[in-house]
Each structure stands twice: as C-alpha cells, then as structure tokens.
Amino acid sequence: MTKAEEKKARKALWKKFVDEKFTILAPDMLPIHFEIFTAVLAAKGLNLKIVPPMGREAKDEGLRTVQNDACYPAIITTGQFVSELKTGKYDLSKTAVIMSQTGGGCRASNYISLIRKAFEKEFPTVPVLSLNFSGLEKLYSIPLDLSTSMKLLYSVMYGDLLMNLVDQAEPYHDREKVQAALRGCLDSLKAQAAHRAFYNAKKNYRMILDAFKDLKPAEERKPRVGIVGEIYVKYSPYANNHLANFLVEQGCEVVYPSLAEFCLYCLYNNINDYKRYGQGKKTVFAFKIAYKLFLRATRNEAKITKEAGFKAYEDFEYVVSEGEKVIDTGVKMGEGWLIPAEMVAYAEGDTKNIVVVQPFGCLPNHIVGKGMVRPVKALVPEANIIPLDFDASSTQVNQENRLKLMLANLRRKP
C-alpha cells in the first residue's frame, strides 16, 4: 500500500466507525479522565464506552485467552474486553476495542497484538484499534486533528485536577458529598466538550475548585501515602484491587502523580532521544512545542490550585531534577526514570510513605521500581517504601498484609 492509499483507507475505515455508530470499548484505567475523553471523542462522532467494573471472572477470561507469561495489564484488559463482548450486549459487526500504544521498548506496545490473538477465534470481526502518537498501526490508529488533540490535552488537565481534589477531599469528608461535587464538575465539562468553552482552562479550573471549596482537607493532615508505579496498575482500581480505597479506609490520604506528568515524561524522552542519539530529527520540533504547551498548562493549573488552598502536583522539571539524584534520565522504557523521580520527590517532600506497584515480572520495574528503593532510602532514610506486585493469580490477603506492614511502619514513626 502506498502512503496515499493508506491515508485513504484509514479515512474510510474511521468514517465507517462514525457512520455506522460503532461502539468502541476502552479499558478502565482512569475513571475520571476517561469519562471526559469519551465526551470529547463523542463530539467527533466516535462512540467510546469504558468497560464497566468487573469481578474475578474477567481475570480468568484473561488467563484463558492471553499467554500467561504476558504482563498483568495485558491479561486483565483483554479479559475485560472478552467478558464484555461475551455478554451479548453488543452487535459484533459494529463493535471495536481500543488500546493505547507508547511505542517504547517494553512489552506494552504489543498489547494490541495480544488482544488480536485473543480475539482471533471468538471475535474475528471486532477490530482492535490503537491510540498512539508514534506512527504505529497506520490504519487502525485513531486519527486526531489539532482541535481534538488540544481538547484531549485539556481533558488530561481537568481530569488531573479532579483526581487531585477528590484524593484530598475523601479522607476528610463524606464520600457522597465528594462524589456529588465530582459528578457536577464532570457533567459541566462533558456538556462543554463539543464547544469552544472547553478550551477556557482558567474558567474551568475555577469552576472545579469552586465545587470543592467546602471540601478542603482538615488542618491536621492524615499520613500521606504516594502511589507510584506502572501506569495501568497504579491508576486502575480494578487492576490494583481498589488500593486507594483501602488506604483511605485505613486512615491515609492518597497521593497520585498526574497523568500530565506521564505525558510530559513521554515527550521529554522523545526530545532526549534526539539530543542524545540524534533520533527523530523530523518530529522533535513538534514534541518540543507539545512539551512547552503541556508544561505551561500544568504550571497554570498548579498556581490556581495552590491559590485555592489545595496541594498541587509537583512541578515536572522539579521532578526531573529529583530523579537525577538517583537515576539517569536515559532510562526511558516503561515508566522509566519517572518512577524513581516521583519516589524522591515524594520522600523529600511530605509524602514519606510510598507504595510502588508493578505487574508481576514487569521488566522495566526490575530496574526502576524494586531496583531503586535502596537508593531512595539511602537519600531519605525515613522513607517508608514497599514494592507491591500484582498478578491475576496473586491474592488480596497477601497484598493487604504487606500494606498493613507499611502502615505499621508509618504509625511507629513520628
């Protein structure tokens, strides 16, 4: 296929998804963010649906359909897709699924092929689509125009702010009140998704902060526990057995890194590849612009958040400098240097307790997860860090027992 033909075929394919009102199933990683993304893409005529919460059976589906040595995120996202498609709720001739690809050097870029293999026999007609910015999957990758890309960027920002406020509010307030505030903000944002108002970030930040103005954390903060690690397991409550809820119930305040930070990390690595190895001469310019845009957006957001009396996410460039204390920023596969960087930033700040989550046997995390606990502790001896493995066959009691140990350590220290 020539490039022109490819372009044409892609356009036709995606037009079909819109015209025939395809349902596109997406994994459940970040509930708040994904709800906003869905509204933005709906404005483009794409009908995204996040897979609903599931039980153990989806994990078993995954173990059945995916090579068991593959990583946990691949097994459970595929399992969720298969379970959902099996419910019979979908017209299989008008259903697709979508998965992200970073194009990095870890296995995650191959989830798409694992899902396709899993679908081969049971759902041969269901296309597996890709969300990536690396030029992979020429035909099946979602085409994003500038305005949609910008809206997605703002969705990341809004989602991050909401996640941050919910995490700060929940330990101190009635859960229903917090959820109601969240719901109100989400409804408002979704209503704007098709309109220019969505770009008015300042106004929307204020709207969100205003909704949470009576939900500020108490003067005396509960112990803060940071959750860092592999992106899917870190964020997805299904994947991590509702880790955040568990910690809140145990009397902690949960601290999550933002999604924007991960996006900046990806952009940073692309720019770095050019600087260090001369790679990607053609695209580096665009990456630099996106980096600046994103960085500025996070700084604006942080400023407004602080003014409103909430804690804001750490500044990205500060996080980079923290990371450089323990690791070279050339370590760029998976979550790479970002995980130790987040650990240092947390430990040196007021989040001394850290859970590092990773899929069992995750390759980059041998280096950047478990491999970096020692140097971080050497730097901040009072840091209380536990690495926690997740696997479709691992048990909650095992994990909870280790978390309880972390909590016991946390309570003993002043």
Add this chain to the structure above:
Amino acid sequence: MNNDRIYTLGIDVGSTTVKAVVLDENNNVLYANYVRHGAKVKETSLLELNEVKNKLGDIKVKVSLTGSAGLGLSERSGLPFVQEVESAYIAIRKLYPNADAAIELGGEDAKIIFITGGVEERMNGQCAGGTGAFIDQMATLLNVSLPEMDALSLKAEKAYPIASRCGVFAKSDIQAILNQGASKEDVALSIFYAVADQTIAGLAQGREIKGNVLFLGGPLFFLQGLRKAFKDRLKLGGENAIFPQDASTFMAKGAAVYAQNRDTVYSLSDVIADIRKADMNGSIVTGRPLFKDQDDYDAFIKRHKDFDVKTADLSTYEGKAYLGIDEGSTTTKIVLLSENNEILYSHYQPNKGLPIENIVEQVKHIYTHGSPKLEIVGSCVTGYGEELIKNSMHVDYGVVETVAHFKAAKFFEPDVEFIIDIGGQDIKCFKIKNGAIDSIMLNEACSSGCGSFLSSFAAALGYDVEEFSKLGLFAKNPVELGSRCTVFMNSSVKEAQREGATVNDISAGLSRSVIKNALYKVIRVRSFEELGNKIVCQGGTFLNNAVLRCFEMEIGHEVIRPSIAGLMGAFGAALFAKERGGNHGLISLEDLNNFTYQTMHTNCKQCTAYCNLTILRFPKGGFFVSGNKCEKGEGKPKAKHDLDMYHYKRKRLMQRYPDPVNPKGTVGLPFTLVMYEQLPLWDAFFKELGYNVILSPISTRALYRRGQKTIPSDTACYPAKIMHGHIDYLLGENVDFVFYPSESYNINEHRGDNYYNCPVLAYYGELLKRNDARLNDDNLIDPFIDLNNFKKTVKTLNEKLSSKGISKKDIAHALKKGIEEEIRYREDVKAKGAEIIKTAREQGKEIIVLAGRPYHVDREINHGIDKLLDGLGVAVLSEDSLTFENKKTKTEVLNQWTYHARLFDTANYVKDQPDMELVHLVSFGCGVDAITTDEVRRILESNDRLYTEIKIDEINNLGAVRIRLRSLLAAVEDKKARK
C-alpha cells in the same frame, strides 16, 4: 482468677496454625498454645479460646489479633488487629531489648526485622513465598516426617547448591539431585541451606544481618538442622544466635503486648461471641460444582470403566512376557505384559529417592513369584531414570517418554489426537497428527509439581490425597485459586480460608487449578477445538476423579482415561519391547541376589565448571555418572565440537585484542548480557585507549552466589542477576573502573520495526550502581549510547571518560577500531555458520538451530544444552550465525527488538529447511519472550514445523531438557520415516 484484674490476650492466626497467649500485667505468661488449624480458621480459633476459658475462667481481657488469617477474622469480628511483623517487633522490644535483628519463618511468609542502625521490617515478595509450607513439601518428597528430616540433616556430609528463589524451583533442583542418587541426609541439609539462602539473599538484600539475631516462628523452633543452616550462613557464634523458647507463640505474645495499649476491655465470652458472629462468607469467587448429584457421578464412573485392561495371573501364566519400566522423577512404575497384552504384574510407588533399590526388589519379586515357565524376553525402560536403570539392570531398550506414552495411548484409542499426561512433577502434552507426534508441550519449572502439590497439600491438612480429592467431588462452591504456580495457589488457599471456604470447596478448587495450569500455561490452548476429539488423559494425577472431571468440564468434552492411567509409560515401554522382539539381556535373579553398588561423589576436574559428579559402580563393571554437564565427566573421549556453534562462539570471543604496551590503567568488563556480543568492540576500544582489560570469568553458580545479596529484584532473569557476581569479581581485581554501556537501542540491523534492547539488558548498569554500595559514578561507567550514531556515541563517551585524560580524537579512533573488530567477529560467526551447515549436510546430520540471545552462549546460563545436543549427534547453530537474504519477516506482533527480530528471521528461515529444527531458548522471567514464543511458534507452525521451547533459569535440571530434546529428535525421525 481475680475477676477485677485485666489480662491481655493475643491471638495469632497464621496460614497453618492458631496460637493464643494470655499475659498478666507483668507480662507473665498464663497461657500459651499452638495448634494446626487445617483450614478451619474460625472453628479452631474458637476451640482454642474455649480452652483458655476452661483454664482461666471468663477473665477480663484486652485483646488483639495478628497473622495473615487473623486479618480477615479481625475485619469480620471487629476485634483489634496488629500486623504480624509489627507484633514481633513489639514483643522483641519488650522481651529482648538487646536484639539487633530478627528473622521469622512462618508457614507462608518470611520476615526480617532490623533493629539496630535504623528499624526496618521486611517481608518476602509473594513469588518467594512458602517457607514452612515448602519444608513440609520437601519432607513429603523425601517421604519422611519433619523430625526425621531434621535428624537426617544433622548426619549430612555435604550440601548441594539448590535454587533458592522459590519453592517450586528448589523442588525441581532437589528432584534432579535425588535422581542422581544423592543421599537423603545430604538432600535434607541442602534444603535447609536453600531456605536460609533464600531468606538471607531475598530479604536482607545487601543489608548485613549481624549482632544478636533472634530466630522466630515454628520451623526455626522445631528444626535443629534449619537453625544450624542459618547460623552457618550468617556466621553467628552460639551466643549471638538466640532461639527463644517461646518462638512458636512469639507473635501471639507480641499481639498481647500490643493489646495493653488498647482501651476496650472484653470478657473472654465477648471475644468468643464476636468471633462466633464473624460472617466468614466473603467475596470468594466460586465455580460450578463438579457433579450435580450422585447419579451424575455414577454415570461418570461407569463411562470411564470402559477403559480397563485385562489382567492375567503372574504365578500361572506360561509363555513370553515383556517388562516395561517407567522410572519417573518421583515414582517408579512397572508393567509386565503377556503375549496377549494382559497385565501380569504392575507396580506403582514413590521411589523415595531410591530408584535402584526399588527396581531390584520389584524384578526379584517378578522372578520369584512368576511361574517357572514365564520367560521375560524383552525389556524396556523410559523416564528420567532411563540411563540409570538401563545400565544397572541391563535392560534391552531405552525409549523416550513421549514415544512410550504415545504407544500406550494408541493401544486405547488408535486414532488418538491429543495426549495429556499429568504426573507428580511434570505435565506433558502431545498433539498427534497423521499418526505421528506433531507437537510436544512440557511444563517449565514454574508450573511444575502441580500433581504432587495436591498430595502434599492434602497431607498438610491431615488427609491422604485420595480422601482429600473425594471431598471435592460434591463440593457446592469450588473456589477459584488461580493457576500461576503452586506457591501462588498456596496463598490463594489462604485467602479462601480467610473468606471461610470449606475444605471441600478448596479441594475441588485445587483440582481445577491443576487443570487450568495445564491448559492455559502448558498447552496455552486458545480454543478447545485445537485438542481434537479423541483425547487420552493419563498420568497418576488423572486417577483422581475430581481432576479428571475438572478437565472434562473445562474443555466441555468427554475424554478417555485408561484404568492404568498412572502406568502408561511403563505399559508403553512394555509394548515397545514386545514390538522390537526378543533380546533378553535383563539382569538374572542370581545377579540380583548379589546386587550391590557403590556410590562415589566427586568433582569433575576436566574444566572450570567443576560439576558435582555422582558415580555409581555396578557389580558387572557397568557404571553410571550423573551431575555432569558434558561427556567429559563420563570418561568418554573428548569430543571435538566441530559442529557446535555455541562452542565456536565461546572460543571466538576469547580471541582477544592485543594488550597495550604501556597500560595506563585497567578496565573491568562484566562478561554477561550485552558483552556476549560486544566484547570484541569494547575489548579493542579500551586496549586502543591504552587500558588493560580484565574480563570477568565464565559464569558459574558460585560466581552467582557471590553477588546474590545485592540483587533487589529476584524475579529478574538469571543472566541479569548473575551480573552481580561478575561485578563482585571485578571489584576484587582492583580495576580502575567497570564499564557496561546502557543501550536503549541495539544495532539497527534493518530487520524489524525498531531496534530496541530489552529494558533489563539496557539499564542493568543503573541498577547495579545503586544497589552495590561499593559502586558509584566513578567506578561504574555506564554511558547512554546508541552505537548507530557514531558522532553522538563519541561525544557521550568523551563526556564520561574525559576525566581519565582521554581525548575525543582518541575515542573516535578507538571506537572505529572497536567497530571493525565487532564486524569481523560477526562475519566470522556467519562464516562458521555457513561452514557448519555445509559439513552437517555432507555428513547427513540433523541441524538444530538453538535460537536464543547472544548471552545464552554462557554455559552457566544454558546449562550445557549445546553440548548435550552435540552429544546427541546433531549440528548446533545459533540465531546470529545464519545469513538471511530474504526480506524482513512479516510478523503479527510489533517487531521492535533487535535480538527478537533475529528470532523471527530464524524461524522464518528454518521453517523452509527440511533438515533443520528450531529449539527456542528462553530465560525464565523474560517478559519480552512472552511475546516472541507465540510468534516464533506461529511462524514455524505456518509451515507445519515443530516448535520446541526450553526455559532456562538458575535450576540445573538437565534431565528434563534431555527428555525434551530426545523427544524432538524422535518425533523428527518418525516424521521423516513416514515421508
């Protein structure tokens, strides 16, 4: 008892036991007891508390629960909870203020507490779980009780190295050692050392355990041998190793101390009432029952009755008979077959680590009980112990297991399409196509031991396996227990117990897990149609009706299970002997009566591997050597290895660049991972710059152990973990600095979509630098470079090396020289590859492409598989020795790693070469290979070719590999014969 006094009660509910302690205000122990709960967590806890009440009356207490099962009990009863490591810490501070550190082994978990120099509490990762449970399993394996095993260990003469990273792995290693004829005493001691090593290496992770060390938990309390192992390994003098008298109830005591600071005061009856009220029916996921009702079960039993074999009487049968022996890893199976295929005698029993003695006894039995007119005219042996039994008993034929099993299965179903055999240790599956074995699937180490897990688990709960699995037949809610490995299953059981699952539900759940492990991990079945319609199930584990039923339910299809399912290997061997005809050489009764043999242990001194050899000498001059990785140890003439590419590469890499005349310093290069390919480059590079280059030695297990304590992630691959030992060696050589490049990108060979390295290989230098306290930015140089960009590489190297007084110009020159050397090396490898192909073809030899990674050339990593193949008379090529003229291989996966692109190309090439087969070497824990194995298999199968995968790790169980490779060669031969 005084009714106004307030006591404290600590209840420790662990994975296997319940412990209760009552203290008074002055910490005097009024009650302390320890009892196994056999999965009945709530009931046993209640019994124990009632016992307290009987003894002390309905006293007033402050209470606290602890322990892994205590967590659930606390949540559901509302009683206070303290994490078990924390409760140990509290008790230590109170009762042993002088302790500097503590080690606690429980049924499932290992914990370590550092006190002096910064309090730190650690637990093992879940993969390394199963300490106490592991020792239980090992005792079952040796067929001794725990006290017996302990006594044995104290009489040991030597210890063997055993993989200590997890119970399943250790078990595989022990199996191999037992099969080599090691004494039980030595094995028992080795097991205790393995536990000590696992705990120390895995938990301390480089932090030194010193001063006064407290040892806690049941196993360390009861087992003297284990205590000794820990003391030895930690080099602790008697006064520094403290074994408290109350070690087994220590955590419960800690919980009691913890309770002192709680506010709520209960009466003992309140506590009992709260626990009784605890609703244990939690959120466990359950599956369908195995049988609807008794009728359903009866029909099932009746259906399988059809596959019985006729028998005849040994003492009256007259005529020719054929002896089949299957000497498996854990059991001995024997069948004596009549001319009419009736079974005259059969025998099935655990070999208890004494294979020869068993066989001698059995053959004697046949000779003495058979009629005088019975004549054994043929004999055949198969299984792990094939060589041993063949040599000692003068058996006529030896046959590969797959062939024996296939023969047996065909007897019951001539058109069999799929055979699945689940034994104690191994799961074997073969697909049959056009009357020949078409593909073979064997479990790798991680999923081994599923069959015997059932029996050891049953034993732990106090049942025999038959009784235990019967409990599952009519279970209402079989629990879901996962399928990754037995260690994980064990922990799932613990969770199920917390949720209140019954023994019946657990039994049924375990049977199902064994099946799921076989289907989804070993066979990797994607649709059950693949298996065909005519399926024969065999192996001892399938005699278990619950397991058989689970298999049928899972695949939704009826199967054939012969009544002699456990004897199929021996049955097949007997059929084989019958087919081949008479060649009676079997040892005579007279010789048997005088049969003795001598065992000798020694180290092979033919090369630097120093294999542990066990030599058995038999009366008629025969002998049997085991433990050797190559033929040298067997006293056979030295082979030339002309057609072994791996041998060539090892030699070629040792052709080093000339040393500098006036060296300005020394550089250390660790001989692992990337260095197995880029040694020529960096050797030349540094020598051109005027440095002496010290290369770390060829890997050995001893070298691995040298660095083991600095490994932060035990689940990483062995080639990476062994690097810690190489670094330790180089630091001992006083090099100026160690060099290991960080290469996100490999050389772009233009054969894929990208050209990454895997994250572990690319960044291991960063990990080393931060986990070995002796390393820093000055003495470990790990520049981030992309060799495809010469200019930038020079720039980065210059930045990193300028402090050593090296100019940019010199670096550019040296790098150019290095690259030239690298190119020459690779050309030599390809040329040798072409030469081997040519010679092999001239000699009509089969060619095996042993496809892995460059670093799999390391003998310690591949455990001598290339030599094994060489010894089997085939030519061995590597994935980088082939030349591809064709276009890029079309893959269904993202082809983005250089090493893996080579694999895909190799598969694509081999699939069209009728005289070549591919054997895929995969390092255990290699995440990337989870992608490549399926793809390589797909490419090969697209042209109807066999796919063989061998997983390698620290464990050294070449026996299984030998069977695997011989099966492959047998299948290839068979296929050829048919054409």
